[in-house]
Structures are given as C-alpha cells and as structure tokens.
Amino acid sequence: MASLTLSNSYKARVYHIIPRLSLPYFRSPLHFCTSTQDPISCVTEIPPPIPQPQSETESPNAAPENQKQQLILRGKRPDPEKLEDIICRMMASRAWTTRLQNSIRDLVPEFDHSLVYNVLHGARNSEHALQFFRWVERAGLFRHDLLIESYGKAGIVQEAVKIFQKMNELGVERSVKSYDTLFKVILRRGRYMMAKRFFNKMLSEGIEPTRHTYNIMLWGFFLSLRLETAMRFYEDMKTRGISPDVVTYNTMINGYYRFRKMEEAEKLFVEMKGKNIAPTVISYTTMIKGYVSVDRVDDGLRLLEEMKSFGIKPNAHTYSSLLPGLCNAGKMTEAKEILKEMVGVHLAPKDNSIFISLLSSQCKAGDLRAAEDVLKAMIRLSIPTEAGHYGVLIENFCEAEEYDRAVKLLDKLIEKEIILRPRNTLEMGSGAYNSMIQYLCGHGQTGKAEIFFRQLMKKIMARRGVPRDADAYKLLIESYLRKGEPADAKTALDAMIEEGHVPDSSVFRSVMESLFEDGRVQTASRVMKSMVEKGVKENIDLVAKILEALLMRGHVEEALGRIELLMHSGCHVNFDDLLSFLSEKGKTIAALKLLDFALERDFNVDFKSYDKVLDALLAAGKTLNAYSILCKIMEKGGVTDWSSCEDLIKSLNQEGNTKQADILSRMIKGGEKSRENNKGKKQSSFAV
Secondary structure: OOOOOOOOHHHHHHHOOOOOOOOOEEOOOOOOOOOOOOOHHHOOOOOOOOOOOOOOOOOOOOOOHHHHHHHHHHOOOOOEEEEEHHHHHHHHHOOOOOHHHHHHHHHHOOHHHHHHHHHHOOOOOHHHHHHHEEEHOOOOOOOHHHHHHHHHHHOOOOHHHHHHHHOOOEEEEEEHHHHHHHHHHHHHHHHHHHHHHHHHHHHOOOOOOOOOHHHHHHHHHHOOHHHHHHHHHHHHHHHHOOOOOOOHHHHHHHHHHHOOOOOHHHHHHHHHHHHOOOOOHHHOOOOOHHHHHHHOHHHHHHHHHHHHOOOOOHHHHHHHHHHHHHHHHHOEEEHHHHHHHHHOOOOOOOHHHHHHHHHHHHHOOOHHHHHHHHHHHHHHHHOOOHHHHHHHHHHHHHHHHHHHHHHHHHHHHHHHHHHHHOOOOOOOOOOHHHHHHHHHHOOOOHHHHHHHHHHHHHHHOOOOOOOOOOHHHHHHHHHHHHHOOHHHHHHHHHHHOOOOOOOOOOHHHHHHEEEEEEEEHHHHHHHHHHHHHOOOOOOOOOOHHHHHHHHHHHHHHHHHHHHHHHHOOEEEEOHHHHHHHHHHHHHHHHHHHHHHHHHOEOOOOHHHHHHHHHHHHOOOOOOOHHHHHHHHHHOOOOOOOOOHHHHHHHHHHOOOOHHHHHHHHHHHHHHHOOOOOOOOOOOOOEEE
C-alpha cells in the first residue's frame, strides 16, 4: 500500500504502489451499486454540474453552460463520470468538513476496497487522502481487514502486508482481529515463517492471541506440513490457559490424518468427547477419511453408524470419503447400501470419479445388476454420465454374453450422443467397442455398428491424438465386405490409415479383391498403391490382375505408375506375361507403351515377348510403330533375326515409307548391334 503522509511526495508514491482498480461507471450520485446490482438499474438522476463563475473575458454572446450540455446531449452522449472521479472532484473543490463527509456518504452509503483505493489514487490533496481513509475506517463505512483479506484471496500477499504495516501511519490501531486476518492471508500462501515473525511481533506489542488466532495458526502450519511447529503452538495455547474448542480439535485431527497418525487423532477425538465437546459432521468425516487412508475401513463404517445414532447427518464429503475405501476393500454390499442412502436423500458426492470406481468394483465382484444400479443412481443424482461409464458396463455384459443388455446400453449411448459430448473425461475402452462392433456385425446389425463407429470417428476427429484400436476398423471393414459394400470398406480402410494404423496384408487383399470383383479397378489400384507405400508385400497376388485390367481399360499411364512404384519397392513385375496378354487381346498400343517403358528402364524382357508385340503391331497394320520399337530393340542389343522383318520392310515400302525401309534393311544386313542382352538390367527380390 502507498505511504500516506503529509509530504509533497505522496502522490508519486501512491501512483507507484497502488494499482488503479477498475469500477463500473455510475450515472447517479444517489447511492453506490454493489457488484450484485445492475449499475443501470441504480440510475435515477444525473448529477448537476458544479457551478463555475463566469470569466470576465468571456464573451456575452457565449452560450450558457446548460445550453452547451443540451447541445452535447443532442449529439454523441459523453461517457458517464466514474464514481471515484466524482468524489475526487468534490474533495478538490471543497474543504474537508463534516458537510463534505455527509455529501460523500449520501453518494456512497457503503464502500468497497476498489473504490477506496481508486479515491486514494486520484486524490489531488494528500491531506484529504489521509483524512478520507481515516474517516471511512472510523465511521465503519470500510474495514481495513476486509481489504487485507481481499488481497490475500487474490494471492497478492505483498500488498496485504504493506497495508497492514501502514496501519499505524494511517492512524489505525492494530488489533488481534487485524493480526488474525493477516495470519490467514500469509498462511494460505505457505508463508509459515513470516506468520511466526508476525506472531512474535503481536506478542511484543502486548496483543494477546485468542483461540481463533491459534486455530488459524494451527491450520496454516498443517497446511505447510509443519507438524512439530503445530504441536508446539497447540501446547503453547493450552499453557496460556486457552482451552481448545471443536474447531481446534477438528484442525488437529485433520492435521494428524494428513500425516497418517491415526492413533494421535483417535486420542484427540476421545479427549474431545470426554470434555463434553460434541463432535460435528466435520469431526466424524475427518476421522472416517483418516481410517480409510490407513485401510481401516471397518472403523470408518463404525463411526458412520455412531454419528447417525447421535443424529448427525452424513454429508457428501462423508460418503465420498468412505466409498473408495469400501471399493478397495471389496465390501461391495456395504458400498451398495451407502449409494442407496445417497440416492434416498438426493446427496451427490463432490468427486464424480467415485462412480467409475464403483462400476468397476461391482463388475469385478460379478454383480452386474448392482453395477447397472450405479449408472441409474448417477442419473437420479443428476450426475453427467460419460462414455467411459457405459463402456465398463458394455464390456462386462459382453464378457458375460448378456448381449441384449449391452445393446440396450449402446442404444442409449447412440441416441443421446454421449460419445460426442465435448466435456467427456472418461473415454470408452477398446475392449467395449471392439466387442460391441464384433457382435453387431456378426448378427446382422451392421447399420447400428456403423452409426456407433461414426460417432467414435467424430470424437477422434474432434480430439486429435486419441489412439484407437485397429481391431475396431478391421471388424467394420469385414462387416462391410460381408454385406457386399466394398466402397464403404475402402472408406473405413482410409480412415484406419489416416489414424496412423497399418492394416495387415489380409485386410488390404480383402478390400482389393472385393473392389476388383465389383468392377472398381481404379479404386482397387489405389488400395494397392497404399499397400505398397506402407511396405506390405504379402498376399499381393492380385497385383497382376489389377495391372492387366488397367491396361485393358486404357488406363496405361496409371498402370505404368503402379509398375514403377512396385519396382522401386523391390517387387518384381512379370513384363513377359503382361506383354503376351496384351498382344493376344489385340491391345497393341498398350503393349507398345509397356514395352517402350521396359526398354527405357532396362528391365528384363524375353525375346519371344519382342516377337509377339512386333507381330501384333504388324498384323494391326501399325508398321511405323513396329519400325520404331524394333529400332529401339536393336539399339539395346536385342533381336535382329525377327522372322517377319522382311514383311515389315515390304509393308513400309508399300506405304511409301521407303526411307525407314532402307534404314531397317541396312541395320539388319550390317549387324551393327550386338545381340547380347544389356548386363545392367534390373532384377527384383519378390515375384508377383
């Protein structure tokens, strides 16, 4: 806090230390609107302007002030004046008197810490600022301890300490209440050493600590895990003749529980009852929580019955403390009864994670009906159910072969789109959705399986990085293929790959085969491309058929691209079979392009394949094409004794291509080229 003194440097120090806190705008001076009020609803009157004397040099023709205001109102309305600015303007223009205080009090019946701070910040006169602070404090319009506490809750401990240290300078005497507020602030932030120093300072000032003071100190020391320090202060408290109350005992019991010292906690609990200090629900809940932490859940159950016999009703924290211990101890009958009690009084636990523990434990115990009751209890207690809760039940119903009950749960899951809820923290496990999809696909309910799977996919797309089991994709793909829907199977395969899964060779082959038999050759070709790119080289016996179909349908460039990918991946393509097949089917252009592709890349081709392609071209009357490819064959050191060479030369002459006929004749007779095969031809390691 700023140092408010009478020196001229006040304003600079205020600006340096005190941050200006924003307040809502106010249009009315009648009263101050709290945070729970609508500032506009508080407006009843616009404050009249402060009269200003007319200047001697002012023109007589100048418009009066009220006319100027009317002109302003007709145009753009000025921003309303802030309340703290109104107070500062009043303080600057008037002497600090009782009349000014009453005017401010009429304007603001009750102050909050932000308004006080902003007035101190904007005050033009340091003396007025000091008088203003003293006035609001002494008049009970504002309490400094609330200001300290507010900064403490906001985590601004240093500002709270500064305010406390400047209290004497501001003319405000420190009291035990001021110290208690400060202790709570600094201990909440773990500053236990600072708290001890201020405690000693309080004693040096002659201020005696109260029971409330010690309760705060004990709470703070246990919060900072300072057991020995807390015990010393507890003994000091009794030495000063201050007897512990129920808050003291509860604080000590909770501290011992945090250190798992239940024997000491029990002694205090017995001592408290021996002094006729009635334990509260907090006392019992803390003891129950302690017993559960040291695996003494039976003692926790005993205390639960004891507190109910004394007319003390368990609260949500009591049940939340006991239920996990019952699940861990396998006492599911008791857990079932306690859950029934909670539903009966409509008391929901504070920690919803208890329910997943209850579901899993009841399923583990083999009581699926009790597990289903847990889900019903969540609905009755208005606790949001998530996909993970349904998943536990579905998986266990499937394992018990109670598929009808699992399907009913799945219907609710799909109908309410629980999987797609953005706030889900519990995802369904792979065991649940794999079992469910497998059952649905195997029992003629592929449509429902598809809807379920699509919701899973939407959730995956909404939350990237959530891994999914590849088995779910595989099951869905197999279901589509059984129904004769290869296109949907291809879509599921693409999604599977996009999610980072690598399908095995059997999945690729099944989808390719189904697409090929359905006449979707190019789609099957794309699946083949994905398979090769993923490094899958098993079960690729369909590759030759897909290549033949592409070439036969005129998709030559696509076929050549797939062949090149195969060769680069180490898979051997049988060019001889393809060339022979195309020649026999009369697909001469496709055969020509394939042979040219093989020659350019020095792939192995048998002499007989050359002859078949050349014969097919000559028979189709494509003499120039036959001449061109024959020249390339001979340049590569290929055949020169083709039996139909003379027929080709004759056809070239008859068609007027005498130049080509003469060149071919000289090449054959001269024997310029060697017949040996090129030794740099590429081999592969896998046969198709």
